[in-house]
Amino acid sequence: MRFFIRHITDKIFTILTVLSVIMLVAILAVILVPMLRKGLSAIVFNGTIEFRKMQLDLFSRGDIDELKNEDIRSRLYRNKIYETIESFKQNIDSETLSDKAGVIYRNFGKELQRKNIKGAEYQKLRSLSRELRDKLQAVFKSSDKKFIQENISDVLKFKNDIAFKDTSIDGLFVLAEDFASDIEHIDLSRRQQYAASLKELENIITKLLGPNPSLPVPALKMDRYGATRRDIAEKLLNRLLWLEQWQQDSPGKPMKRVITPRAELFAGTEIEPLFNYIRENLDEILVFKPAFYWQYFIDDSTPGHYFGGVWPEILGTVFLTLAAMIFVFPIGIISAAYLAQCQSDNLIIKIIRMAINTLAGVPSIVFGLFGLAFFVLYLMPLFGGPSKPCILTAALTLAVLTLPVMIRASEEAIRSVPQSYVEASLGLGAGKLTTFISVILPAAMPGILTGIILSVSRVAGETAPILFTGAIAFGPTPKSIFDPTRTLSYGSYDIAIGDKLAALVPHNQYGMVATLIMLVFCLNIAAIIMRAKISRKLKGH
Amino acid sequence: MSDKKAIIKSENFCFYYGSKIGVKNISMEIYPKSVTAIIGPSGCGKSTFLRSINRINDLIANIKTKGVLLVKGHNVYDKNTNLVNLRQQVGMVFQKPNPFPKSIFDNVAYGPRLQGVKKRSYLQQIVEEKLKAAALWGEVKDELNKSALALSGGQQQRLCIARALATNPDILLMDEPCSALDPIATGKIEDLIDKLQTDYTIVIVTHNMQQAARVSERTAFFCLGELIEYDSTVKIFRNPAKKQTEDYVTGRFG
Ligand SMILES: Nc1ncnc2c1ncn2[C@@H]1O[C@H](COP(=O)(O)OP(=O)(O)OP(=O)(O)O)[C@@H](O)[C@H]1O
Numbered sequence: 031m032r033f034f035i036r037h038i039t040d041k042i043f044t045i046l047t048v049l050s051v052i053m054l055v056a057i058l059a060v061i062l063v064p065m066l067r068k069g070l071s072a073i074v075f076n077g078t079i080e081f082r083k084m085q086l087d088l089f090s091r092g093d094i095d096e097l098k099n100e101d102i103r104s105r106l107y108r109n110k111i112y113e114t115i116e117s118f119k120q121n122i123d124s125e126t127l128s129d130k131a132g133v134i135y136r137n138f139g140k141e142l143q144r145k146n147i148k149g150a151e152y153q154k155l156r157s158l159s160r161e162l163r164d165k166l167q168a169v170f171k172s173s174d175k176k177f178i179q180e181n182i183s184d185v186l187k188f189k190n191d192i193a194f195k196d197t198s199i200d201g202l203f204v205l206a207e208d209f210a211s212d213i214e215h216i217d218l219s220r221r222q223q224y225a226a227s228l229k230e231l232e233n234i235i236t237k238l239l240g241p242n243p244s245l246p247v248p249a250l251k252m253d254r255y256g257a258t259r260r261d262i263a264e265k266l267l268n269r270l271l272w273l274e275q276w277q278q279d280s281p282g283k284p285m286k287r288v289i290t291p292r293a294e295l296f297a298g299t300e301i302e303p304l305f306n307y308i309r310e311n312l313d314e315i316l317v318f319k320p321a322f323y324w325q326y327f328i329d330d331s332t333p334g335h336y337f338g339g340v341w342p343e344i345l346g347t348v349f350l351t352l353a354a355m356i357f358v359f360p361i362g363i364i365s366a367a368y369l370a371q372c373q374s375d376n377l378i379i380k381i382i383r384m385a386i387n388t389l390a391g392v393p394s395i396v397f398g399l400f401g402l403a404f405f406v407l408y409l410m411p412l413f414g415g416p417s418k419p420c421i422l423t424a425a426l427t428l429a430v431l432t433l434p435v436m437i438r439a440s441e442e443a444i445r446s447v448p449q450s451y452v453e454a455s456l457g458l459g460a461g462k463l464t465t466f467i468s469v470i471l472p473a474a475m476p477g478i479l480t481g482i483i484l485s486v487s488r489v490a491g492e493t494a495p496i497l498f499t500g501a502i503a504f505g506p507t508p509k510s511i512f513d514p515t516r517t518l519s520y521g522s523y524d525i526a527i528g529d530k531l532a533a534l535v536p537h538n539q540y541g542m543v544a545t546l547i548m549l550v551f552c553l554n555i556a557a558i559i560m561r562a563k564i565s566r567k568l569k570g571h
Numbered sequence: 572m573s574d575k576k577a578i579i580k581s582e583n584f585c586f587y588y589g590s591k592i593g594v595k596n597i598s599m600e601i602y603p604k605s606v607t608a609i610i611g612p613s614g615c616g617k618s619t620f621l622r623s624i625n626r627i628n629d630l631i632a633n634i635k636t637k638g639v640l641l642v643k644g645h646n647v648y649d650k651n652t653n654l655v656n657l658r659q660q661v662g663m664v665f666q667k668p669n670p671f672p673k674s675i676f677d678n679v680a681y682g683p684r685l686q687g688v689k690k691r692s693y694l695q696q697i698v699e700e701k702l703k704a705a706a707l708w709g710e711v712k713d714e715l716n717k718s719a720l721a722l723s724g725g726q727q728q729r730l731c732i733a734r735a736l737a738t739n740p741d742i743l744l745m746d747e748p749c750s751a752l753d754p755i756a757t758g759k760i761e762d763l764i765d766k767l768q769t770d771y772t773i774v775i776v777t778h779n780m781q782q783a784a785r786v787s788e789r790t791a792f793f794c795l796g797e798l799i800e801y802d803s804t805v806k807i808f809r810n811p812a813k814k815q816t817e818d819y820v821t822g823r824f825g
């Protein structure tokens with residue numbers, strides 16, 4: 031019976047251990063696999079012509095001739111969009127139309143002077159043209175179709191007037207005729223609404239296709255290109271096609287989201303078919319092609335991470351981690367050596383140990399505030415430096431954060447070095463320091479490296495401690511340790527809290543996180559290989 | 572024998588671990604260039620006494636001593652004792668082979684390097700000489716850069732002896748050097764001890780009566796922290812003066 035129970039408990043124990051391992055692996059897979067897959071989308075994706083233009087402009091990558099051909103083809107489709115919008119805009123935009131009429135009127139005046147027409151003749155033509163202009167401007171402002179038709183036919187009566195033959199005043203008649211034919215489809219009472227809706231539409235189109243080529247090139251790089259990826263393009267197309275509004279049925283009721291086709295806003299106008307046109311021809315307009323953007327890892331990004339890569343972030347993370355390690359390594363080992371040497375029932379040692387354990391459990395934001403208060407605001411000015419966050423202060427803060435981990439791991443490692451090594455070394459006449467450096471430290475190295483692995487993983491991924499002590503989201507690559515730096519952790523955090531940024535460039539956020547995971551992974555692998563080598567050497571293989 | 576001048580001399584030497592007695596009132600003289608064995612039941616203070624001679628016991632907290640322990644005329648527990656000098660003169664071989672996790676060469680060269688020897692050729696010369704003295708040269712001469720931990724237990728123990736010899740000590744303390752080894756390896760170490768006694772003073776602690784009888788010239792019998800009898804090995808084993816000693820060496824102890 032006893033034997034049977036023991037057998038059962040042993041089995042249960044085995045099953046539990048296996049289960050927990052499986053669960054651990056499953057959790058890791060659930061977290062890591064989607065993260066890496068999404069991160070991969072920053073590198074492998076369906077790129078648009080805008081992406082290839084950007085690559086060519088900013089980094090001189092890609093095939094110029096091929097891109098030119100693609101551009102010419104896509105222009106054919108794009109131009110129709112621009113033309114449609116332009117003509118519609120003119121018709122609803124009474125001010126532009128009035129301005130145009132005004133310009134024609136003024137040019138006509140200059141023409142008259144050039145032709146040396148003077149006196150009563152001049153006065154007569156001048157006042158007549160002014161009258162026509164005023165009539166047209168009244169027409170443009172009006173939303174009364176009857177009034178418009180009457181006035182336009184009034185104006186057009188003068189079309190064949192001998193005095194106006196072959197003069198620039200002709201433009202007024204063209205304007206009037208165009209307007210008459212165009213407004214047949216336009217509900218003039220909704221001009222104001224059209225103008226607002228059109229502005230929004232143009233905005234989305236600019237985001238989708240990039241700026242209108244007839245306009246000057248925007249100063250900011252991030253404004254120069256449209257959607258670079260299919261997923262973003264589709265998101266924008268969605269926004270283009272569907273209008274999202276929040277409505278409240280009656281006061282006090284919760285707001286409700288209502289989605290309607292944006293085309294309804296332009297029902298009956300020449301804009302209406304444009305929506306279908308864009309949807310159907312998106313492929314031709316944006317020329318999708320698979321992109322393998324491995325340069326993601328070595329490119330700088332535009333502000334806001336709209337385009338480009340994470341090289342400065344990678345550099346910053348590595349630098350910061352190494353700098354923190356430079357502080358942690360010696361301090362951690364020396365403290366660990368001290369603690370390992372002392373008997374643990376000493377009161378002071380007990381207090382120190384308690385302090386270290388407490389420190390290990392303190393939330394990282396507390397370290398961030400401590401770093402700000404102590405390193406940035408106090409220590410930097412004390413040494414005559416500027417009181418500004420920089421790599422040095424961030425590294426010091428991270429070092430303080432990870433010191434407990436390092437000390438505990440190293441102490442454990444130093445304690446586990448066989449006493450017989452120490453005795454042998456001392457027996458040969460070595461001092462304590464020599465024994466520590468040439469016998470204890472090499473033998474404890476695998477354990478110390480474990481501490482370093484834990485510290486590196488923590489330091490590379492921490493955001494809160496460097497919030498106020500040396501991380502920036504945008505900015506130049508640092509020139510010295512007295513400049514702040516971009517890091518992967520802070521970059522992804524910034525995108526996450528940035529206004530709508532996460533929705534606009536999700537691939538970049540995931541890309542950064544995945545890069546961080548891989549970076550930590552690589553650093554760890556390096557340390558693990560080193561540890562394995564040292565252990566093997568220590569074991570004598 | 573007594574015409575020789577003692578190289579180690581203890582007079583009423585007592586050693587305390589805190590309030591606990593390790594050994595008490597040990598008075599004995601150990602003569603140079605000979606093998607002295609210390610035997611006795613477990614926990615009787617053999618190691619305590621042996622480890623006092625080169626003060627390796629200093630690693631333990633709260634230790635106290637009384638009486639005098641002289642090595643070459645100097646009181647070991649004097650405040651001004653230079654521990655480095657003392658330990659270089661009094662080498663030690665431990666119960667379990669404990670080579671450093673370094674190469675064979677580095678193990679033997681550890682002591683000379685501490686003494687400031689830097690020249691590679693000189694180090695090589697020392698290493699060869701000491702490995703030969705420890706009867707290990709023939710087995711390892713082609714693989715001096717191999718890790719010492721890759722050697723067998725017996726080879727490791729001989730390496731530890733070579734390492735101890737490399738600081739040119741006068742005295743070699745051995746605390747049960749063969750207890751972790753098989754009979755063949757033990758035989759080799761015993762031959763080595765026999766050979767070494769022409770140049771070194773050897774004090775060996777052992778639980779093996781035959782070993783003590785085989786290798787030593789004089790034998791000390793400890794019991795409960797006290798020195799019961801100390802005389803020539805022949806006398807101790809054939810004709811001990813004390814009843815306790817006789818019981819112990821004939822196996823009737825306890
Ligand atoms: N570090 C220590 N702290 C406290 N007491 C100790 C310590 N080392 C040894 N002792 C005690 O001192 C006494 C003598 O121990 P010692 O190791 O010298 O015995 P030994 O003769 O070498 O025994 P064995 O043959 O088992 O090695 C023992 O009672 C032991 O419990």
Ligand SMILES: [Mg+2]
Nearest residue numbers: 617618619746
């Ligand atoms: Mg012992």
